[in-house]
Every structure is written in structure tokens, then in C-alpha cells.
Amino acid sequence: MEKLKPKPGEIIPWEVHEKEYENILGDKEILKQEWQNLEVIAFRFIWAILTDF
Amino acid sequence: MSNNDIYEALVNLEEKKVKQLVSQSLEKGMAPEEIMEQLQKALIEIGDRFEREECYVPDLIYSGAIMKDAVELLGPKIKEKGAEAKGKVVVGTVYGDIHDIGKDLVVMLLQNAGFDVVDLGVDVKPEKFVEAIKESGAKVVGMSCLLTISFDAISKTVKAIEDAGIRDQVSIMIGGAPVTELVKDKTGCDYYGKDAIHGLRFVSEAYS
């Protein structure tokens, strides 16, 4: 299985997800921003289980 | 190979070397008892070093693991012989507390030193302690805890031992991170061991 190697603060790197779009007709930055906002929360879930729960 | 090689290797925590030397010594016809003696001497030395803060808990754990493998190599004979115990000790973590690292360390040290340990595990109810003391006739009981809330369980266990009429037969030692001399006095115990080695010393004296 290919590793995605997410960095701190992400779980599925934007660079990986970006390639999954067939086409982007509008503003890519909007997609990126929204993607990364939730990435942080999901990252926190994984690491919160390790450190807090 | 000099006679002290196994001792030296264990004291220096050289895992592979201990295994190798024990196997070689057995092949060469060295008596398992003699090897065992060296191993036990090494553990005593490690214990002394621990007291002098020259080595630490992980060293005790690691040396215990090396020792365990070495004793395996010596075969069942020496294990039986080892069981001709110096005395019996009941050990457990008190009711409501499930921490076992400190307790296990005490058990390991006592066993390696030749005591017969009744290990009650963790979260042990007062009546279980009483039962085990009665059944084994142990002269020492060790209670472990890691939580300050366990002080109450210690008091209750001491009381259960008193109520059972066996308080005079048994010395009670306690240990664990939150335990202090004050806790020992207030809960009616006889001895507070600040670490596992002190626990071993106390048991050894009780049986000397």
C-alpha cells in the first residue's frame, strides 16, 4: 500500500487530494483552504486519541 | 572463560553474552547451581547499584528479562531447586488500583532472590489478602498502589487483617509513588519501601 506520509496538521495531504480532481473550473485556492481547515481537526482526532484519550 | 564471566556479563546487561556464556558453560559441564549463583550475585550487585542510583528501573527490568531467559537455559532442575524458598510473601496492588509495574518489579526481585511469592495481581480486595496470608502462612505482605485514593484501600486491608486475628503473624509493607512515611503510620502498616529494592531488603530481614 502506498504511503501518503501526511505531515503534522494533515491526514490526507492537499497535494494528494489535488490530483484526485478531474477538473477544476473555479478557484483552486477555495478548495485548498477548505480542505486544509478540516484536515487540522481530523489530525487532532488521531493524535488526541494517542495523547488525551 | 573465568568463573566470573557470567556475573560480569549480567551486571553489564550484555544480553547476548549472558545467553552465550550460560550455554557454553553448560556444555562444558559447569553445574547449573554454580551458574545460578553467579546470576543471583549479579542481580544483587545490580540492586546495590540501583540503591546508589548508579542504575535505574529499566536496568532492573532488563536484567530481570535476561535472568529469566538464562534460567530457562538452565532447565527444569534448577527451577525446582530455586523453589526451595527462603520464605513466603504475599504481594498485590490494593483494591481500586490496577497499576502493576511497581508490584511486578517487587515480585520479580523477590523471586530472583529465592522467595516464594503469592502474587495476587491488581485491584485486590482486602479479604483476598487475608485469605492468601492465611493459606500461605506468609510472614510478610506487600501492598502496592499508585493512586492517592488507594490510601483508603490500604487502611481497609490492614483492618481486615486485624479483624481476621492475624495481624501479629504478618509484617505489612507498602510501596508506590504516592506512599510516604506518614501514609504508612496513618494506615497502620509496618514498613514503607521507597522502591522495589527496599521492599526486597525488608523481606530479607523479616526472614533472616
Add this chain to the structure above:
Amino acid sequence: MPENMEKVYQERLERYKTANRNEKPDRVPLRPFAAEFTSKYAGYTAQEVTHEYEKAFEAVRRCAKDFQWDATVVNMIYVWSGLVDHFGQKYYKVPGIELDPNVGFQYFEPADEQGAFMKEDEYDALIESPTEFLANVWMPRISKYVVGPQDSNTYRNNMAWLKGGLSLMAYGGAVGAANEKLKTECGTVSCVSGPIKAPFDILADKLRGFRQVSMDVYRQPDKVQKACEALMPYLYMNAKVAADPTKQVPVSVWLHRGTMFSKDMYERFFWPTLKEIIIKLWEEDDIQTIWYAEGNWDKWLQYTKELPEKSIIYHSDKGDIFEVHKQVGDKFAISGGVPNDLLAFGTPEEVKEVCKKLIQTVGKDGGYLMDAQAIIQSDAKAENMKAMTEATLEYGEY
């Protein structure tokens, strides 16, 4: 919020922040880290406060009001066992399930290699991609429901991830609301935000287990070191994203196993990566850390001293707080010092004496926060907690 409560809160926040910066506030702040004491005081069982977090928050508010705490932890019984039930972690014994309803939850550490949540030959996988290792390898081992990518998927697996995520969101939201209530109803500051764990501690506690790590440091020391280095940036980010965005209150590091190892091992495995996390949070993010030194950390004071001025608040547990003050009091604020056995077995007069001494020595020039040595559990007597408050109000003014 009533105007007078707002005023009380602002005064306390200022008092807390000033003391944290190792400066002199109007009075020594009372900042107890109280866990099961609060539930006992409020009349709840351990099961109630562990499983119903609103009761835990309420218990803290009862104490904050009655004991006039300036700052405290909004819920020191930090494991909400509801989340544990939904996601299925195996490593907790929970009051009302495996434990007596009156006994607090406890972490149950695997005793051997067979039970270890990370195996001895998995260091490379952890180092290569820590988050993926946690999700794909570690979580299937620690959860009753989660399966790994190599297993066939199950309904329970899908639902565990869904419910786990939702649980954390729900709890996070509830903590936010509870912080606000603590402020408006009691005028008390919620004193701590995100968590830091030393990379080596997390390896020893939750990944390999202490007994396994004790052997790894001899058998494969390079891997242990690399694992700590690999975990470091993730644990930094984990603390940063959970920290108070307004940066009013510090994060905390719960120090655990560092004192059990030799100087060489502390220097090699424990200290460098922890130091880097604390310095990054301070220098890049302006976030202070409560150095919660569980046990006796005096022997590593020389290392702690290396941290930048004001970057930590040094909490002293079983160490000699007067010695700590002598050695690092000019650099960092200090908290703690009231012995837990005294709170359990001593008299109010004895407690007051100790508090007075702490204020007059450690707190002499400011930069001191009143607290017990260790987290306050149900063994502490209410009259002794009251004595701690009285002594602080009586002797703590500057």
C-alpha cells in the same frame, strides 16, 4: 454575566497571567489541579463524572465557587469514558464498568511484547509515517472495533470512526461551553488548554509500553531515538492546534517516565525532543507550558534550566520545591508544594502552616501559584482544601 463577576474574573485572569510570567500579582493565585476531589465534594460517583461530563464540569464549578479558586482545570477527570465507549479503546478500566463506580478511571498498560500496541519490529513504520501508523496499525490494536487496511472492513469499524470523531467534536464543544460557565458563574479561569506529551513518554506509555521500552533502549537505541525525533513535530502540532487561540492560558506537559532513566538516556531520548517542542511553542507561538513534573524531577533541574525565561511554569510534585525555587525561581514561575498526604491526613492548621511557608519563601517575590503537589483526588479532606484557600487569602497578598 453580572458585572461584579466579570470584574472578579478579570482580576483573577490578570493575577493568574502575572504569576505565570513570574511577576508579582496582587496576591498569590489559587490554581489547584483537582480531579476526584471535586466529584466527591459535589456528591457524585466516579462513574457519574467520568461518563457524564456535564456533571464533571458542574462539580468543578461547585468547588471553584466554594473554595474561591482563581484558576482551575475545567475537567481534570480528563478521560470522558463516553468517547472510550464509542471508539472502543481497550486500555482504560472505567468506573462502573471494570472498576467500582467510586474508583477513578485508570490506564491499563500491556505487560509484555504480546500485548504491546506497537511491536518491537515496527519502529521503522512509525518513523516513516507516524499518523498513518497510528491510524492503520495502532488504532486497530487499541480499539475493540477498528480494523486495519489488511482486514476486511466491518460496519462496526466504520461506525467507530464516525462516532469517535463526533464524540470528540461534542466533547470539545462542551468544554468550550463549560469554560464560559466557569467564567460567568464562578469568575474562575479555565487554567490550561492543549496537551504536550514528551515523545519518549508517549512511546513508553501508549505505544510500546514502559517495560518494552526499558528493553528497547538497550536492544535498539537508535530506533528509539529516531522514533522520538519522528514524533516530535506531530506532538508539537497536536499541542499547538489544541492550545487557547487567545494565548491567555498555557498548555501543559504531563511529564511521566523521564525520571526513571539514567542521565545518558534522559539526555539522549527524553530531553532533546521535549525541549524543542516547548521552545517552539514559546518562541514561535507565544505559548507557555506548565511543566507538570509528576514525581521528583529535581535531578534534571540543570536541563529544565536551559529553557527560555518564562517559557514554563514549573510545577513541583515530590521534589524539593524550595530547592527548585533556589535554582530556577529567577527564570520561571513555580506552582505546587502542598503535600497530598497532608491534605488527606493532616489538620487544617498543619495545611495552613505549609501554605504560609510556601507563600513566604517560594512566593516571596511573586511567580508562585498555590496548588497541591499532585493532582487532588478524593482522599483530600474538604476542611484541608478550605485551609489552603484561607491561608492563600490571609498570607498571599503582596
